[in-house]
Amino acid sequence: MTHDRHPTDAAGDEPGASLDLWDYRLRVQQIYSLARDGGSGEETWLAWRKARDELFASHTQSAINPDNRAGFGVIPYFPYDPAWRLEVEAEPVTAEMVAIDHGGEAQTSFRKFGQVRFVVDGTQVSLSLYWLEGYGGGVFLPFRDSTSGRETYLGGRYLLDTAKGADLGHHENHVVLDFNYAYNPSCAYSDRWSCPLAPAENSMRLPVRAGERLV
Secondary structure, three states, X not given: OOOXXXXXXXXXXXXXXHHHHHXXXXXXXXXXXXXXXXXXXHHHHHHHHHHHHHHHHHOOOOOOOHHHOOOOOOOOEOOOOHHXXXXXXXXXXXXXXXXXXXXXXXXXXXXXEEEEEEEEOOEEEEEEEEEEOOOOXXXXXXXXXXXXXXXXXXXXEEEEEHHHOXXXXXXXXXXXXXXXXXXXXXXXXXXXXXXXXOOHHHEOOOOOOOOEOOO
8 A cells, every 4th residue: 555654754743643644554454454355356456446545535644645635536557457466485585684765865774585486478577575674574565667657657666565554465485466456655646755666676577567557
């Protein structure tokens, strides 16, 4: 679910802002819980989309600027494609500390701990899995593809961000990657947000026409 990431919180110092952000994250977790319980398929995905649109249109911690919320319609997506729902093995790798750049000078510290590999249309893909080096931690999986900067956000999209509840589930060492649920970071909507962008090693050489798009 697109929203702020460390180190910048949009909660700010206004009275009640932290409670609002707490509520927002709880609602994000609930939306993904329903998606996990609903299983695979377009109907579950449409319900996730509807709940996400409602959150963006109405919540005080929406990534949409307050002045633009009244005119907000729906988030644009590519058509649902079941071929982009994958269950892949998370393979461990030698741990490596990395600092992932934001759009400006900020960085966020992660530990690269694993990778996922799969084949799409004859193309071998390998994506790194990162663990947020902060209290509680969380799995982070951003990516770019050949649509980035054209049909989708230049800085890439997020697939997993378990610290914020964006998680479609796993079983033992197998994880669900459903690119229909890929979404833009909050900085795609407003410069109020500071977000880690997909690093070069998570760039795919093929188009991923699933998930959120620009228009």
